[in-house]
Amino acid sequence: MGKSLFDKVWDVHTVRTLPGGETQLIVGLHLIHEVTSPQAFGMLRDLGLRVMMPERTFATVDHIIPTDNRKRPFQDNLAEGMVKALKDACQEFGITFFDVDSGRQGIVHIIGPELGLTQPGITVACGDSHTSTHGAFGAIAMGIGTTQVRDVLATQCLALARLKVRRIEVSGKLGPGVYAKDIILHVIRRLGVFGGTGYAYEYAGPAIEALSMEERMTLCNMSIEGGARVGYVNPDEKTFEYMKGRPYAPQGDAWTKALAYWKSIASDADARYDDVVRIDAAEIAPTVTWGINPGQAISVKERIPTVDQAPNAAERSLVEEALSYMQLSGGHPIEGTPINVAFIGSCTNGRLSDFREVARYLKGSKVSSSVRALAVPGSMDVAKAAEAEGIDQIFRDAGFEWREPGCSMCLAMNPDKLIGNELCASSSNRNFKGRQGSPTGRTILMSPVMVAAAAVRGAVADAREVFSIRR
Amino acid sequence: MALAKIERVVGRGVHVAGEDIDTDRIIPARFLKCVTFDGLGEHLFKDVRFREDGSKTGHPLDDPRFAGASILVVDRNFGCGSSREHAPQSIAKRGFKAIVAESFAEIFFGNSIALGIPCVSLARADLDQLAKRVESRPDTVLTVDLVEGVVRAGDDLGWPLGIKPGASEALQKGLWDPIGQLLEAKDQIRSVAASLPYMRA
Numbered sequence: 001m002g003k004s005l006f007d008k009v010w011d012v013h014t015v016r017t018l019p020g021g022e023t024q025l026i027v028g029l030h031l032i033h034e035v036t037s038p039q040a041f042g043m044l045r046d047l048g049l050r051v052m053m054p055e056r057t058f059a060t061v062d063h064i065i066p067t068d069n070r071k072r073p074f075q076d077n078l079a080e081g082m083v084k085a086l087k088d089a090c091q092e093f094g095i096t097f098f099d100v101d102s103g104r105q106g107i108v109h110i111i112g113p114e115l116g117l118t119q120p121g122i123t124v125a126c127g128d129s130h131t132s133t134h135g136a137f138g139a140i141a142m143g144i145g146t147t148q149v150r151d152v153l154a155t156q157c158l159a160l161a162r163l164k165v166r167r168i169e170v171s172g173k174l175g176p177g178v179y180a181k182d183i184i185l186h187v188i189r190r191l192g193v194f195g196g197t198g199y200a201y202e203y204a205g206p207a208i209e210a211l212s213m214e215e216r217m218t219l220c221n222m223s224i225e226g227g228a229r230v231g232y233v234n235p236d237e238k239t240f241e242y243m244k245g246r247p248y249a250p251q252g253d254a255w256t257k258a259l260a261y262w263k264s265i266a267s268d269a270d271a272r273y274d275d276v277v278r279i280d281a282a283e284i285a286p287t288v289t290w291g292i293n294p295g296q297a298i299s300v301k302e303r304i305p306t307v308d309q310a311p312n313a314a315e316r317s318l319v320e321e322a323l324s325y326m327q328l329s330g331g332h333p334i335e336g337t338p339i340n341v342a343f344i345g346s347c348t349n350g351r352l353s354d355f356r357e358v359a360r361y362l363k364g365s366k367v368s369s370s371v372r373a374l375a376v377p378g379s380m381d382v383a384k385a386a387e388a389e390g391i392d393q394i395f396r397d398a399g400f401e402w403r404e405p406g407c408s409m410c411l412a413m414n415p416d417k418l419i420g421n422e423l424c425a426s427s428s429n430r431n432f433k434g435r436q437g438s439p440t441g442r443t444i445l446m447s448p449v450m451v452a453a454a455a456v457r458g459a460v461a462d463a464r465e466v467f468s469i470r471r
Numbered sequence: 472m473a474l475a476k477i478e479r480v481v482g483r484g485v486h487v488a489g490e491d492i493d494t495d496r497i498i499p500a501r502f503l504k505c506v507t508f509d510g511l512g513e514h515l516f517k518d519v520r521f522r523e524d525g526s527k528t529g530h531p532l533d534d535p536r537f538a539g540a541s542i543l544v545v546d547r548n549f550g551c552g553s554s555r556e557h558a559p560q561s562i563a564k565r566g567f568k569a570i571v572a573e574s575f576a577e578i579f580f581g582n583s584i585a586l587g588i589p590c591v592s593l594a595r596a597d598l599d600q601l602a603k604r605v606e607s608r609p610d611t612v613l614t615v616d617l618v619e620g621v622v623r624a625g626d627d628l629g630w631p632l633g634i635k636p637g638a639s640e641a642l643q644k645g646l647w648d649p650i651g652q653l654l655e656a657k658d659q660i661r662s663v664a665a666s667l668p669y670m671r672a
Contacts, residue, residue, distance in 0.1 A: 013663070079504065146582075151650055154650060293551075314547060411495075
């Protein structure tokens with residue numbers, strides 16, 4: 001029987017089996033940022049350790065960076081201190097740092113692929129759970145804690161238990177106005193927010209192969225919201241085409257060698273899986289969340305679940321808690337729910353293709369006067385490319401604020417926050433209580449085009465109707 | 472690096488109810504603006520403990536009956552979401568030495584073990600019984616016993632616990648922080664790196 005990509009990549013990166021049974025796994029690419037990494041350098045200093053392979057770690061700032069005024073020092077002293085701590089550590093330990101003035105700064109999961117640092121068949125670790133994003137290239141990529149950031153800095157390795165592999169096969173073709181975001185929200189809805197615990201998700205099938213690289217990143221990004229620490233797509237011609245000419249991609253002879261390796265690590269046709277789930281793309285509609293975790297999702301045409309529909313006591317209490325927090329009524333349509341804020345951005349949906357797709361439909365429309373709308377490019381590169389195409393102007397003309405790159409209102413560690421119990425239509429990844437910066441703020445997750453539709457209508461709406469999407 | 476051998480944790484418990492409690496709820500993002508983990512203990516569960524006007528909501532963590540508890544009892548899929556180690560750090564800094572749940576999110580589990588915090592699972596019915604006991608008799612002494620593989624409540628109740636065998640062994644042998652072991656294999660690391668087509672040693 002053949003091997004999956006996960007097994008192949010895991011095996012070639014295995015240094016040894018540790019006495020407790022875990023694998024000592026080598027990390028090919030280590031990405032760090034200002035929130036979860038400065039503490040790790042402190043741990044290194046305390047232990048008198050050095051960075052083993054400084055050329056394999058890259059740093060940037062994304063979480064706390066303001067998106068309106070990036071002038072240094074930042075108005076927020078704590079934010080300034082964190083960026084300084086990271087910069088100083090990078091200098092001390094010889095690590096490349098993509099600072100705000102580098103032209104390459106951005107959300108860590110957006111710049112990795114953009115720069116060609118993320119490659120097929122490598123292992124990627126970062127102190128951020130959305131590291132699964134990089135799996136779009138056929139890499140084994142996972143979020144880690146700060147103590148593990150220390151481990152990677154000191155040894156380029158992690159101690160990890162091997163994951164099982166679940167293949168998620170999506171057959172058929174997505175309908176008009178249905179995107180990668182809808183696939184992943186649908187997957188999480190079906191398999192649950194902890195259904196993926198202990199698994200790596202391999203996304204496959206015609207509907208997945210048809211996705212662009214950026215859409216594959218959206219898909220893999222939210223694997224962790226389904227409990228799967230790792231999600232990936234096997235590399236194909238689209239992957240190789242994307243890699244070509246990127247600043248850190250191999251060139252010349254190295255490209256030829258790399259290509260042979262990349263092709264060799266894709267899952268074998270007869271690979272063994274621990275589980276297989278099949279989904280028909282035709283059953284996926286534009287999907288929105290109604291509750292306080294990403295699994296609490298329905299199609300925009302469905303009614304909000306009622307407490308009585310819950311299958312057991314635990315679910316009942318969850319539905320009750322979610323409805324009460326969201327101030328929504330079970331049994332009512334989600335469509336038409338008024339929103340206060342619209343946010344397009346984040347490591348899930350802050351890429352050029354996201355803004356392009358929205359601009360296509362938003363042109364000539366106006367954001368409802370009751371809505372505050374924010375567009376935040378995921379990186380300086382995305383911002384530059386979008387601005388060169390005039391996309392920023394389309395957003396501005398429609399009534400969006402066009403901001404500077406960062407994580408922004410996805411987790412609101414910078415000044416971009418919900419106020420009070422505002423309801424936000426958001427292209428980000430988490431609708432947890434308080435996630436967007438106000439302890440009573442509310443989030444409805446959806447695709448960027450659906451956010452634009454909600455912004456225009458001032459309420460949750462079906463983008464296919466608002467923008468007459470027939471393709 | 473000599474680490475403590477963690478075979479059992481003994482102490483009183485507190486039950487924080489709720490399924491899928493995420494790390495944003497354990498420690499809201501605004502408290503991540505720090506370059507050390509010191510001082511995180513006071514912000515644990517902050518936004519469910521306090522209203523926006525600063526008044527207390529009556530969270531179990533602020534209930535004097537559970538003051539000094541060192542074993543945190545929670546429900547299903549505890550610690551999902553963000554990989555922030557600030558979550559287990561804030562739990563540890565608040566004085567908790569072990570966590571009992573129906574299940575844990577993966578990254579949170581790994582982060583906790585690396586800090587020497589046993590995370591053990593109980594079957595739901597057993598967990599509910601434990602939670603009920605803690606709530607009705609907060610002075611009950613709980614024991615999370617990794618050697619015998621049980622959680623006990625007082626002298627009369629006990630349930631078999633679940634934990635990944637590797638994690639249990641690492642805690643008991645004092646190998647829960649893997650850095651020492653990882654460092655031992657420096658030559659092997661370099662040779663595996665050299666064998667990878669994209670890494671030059």
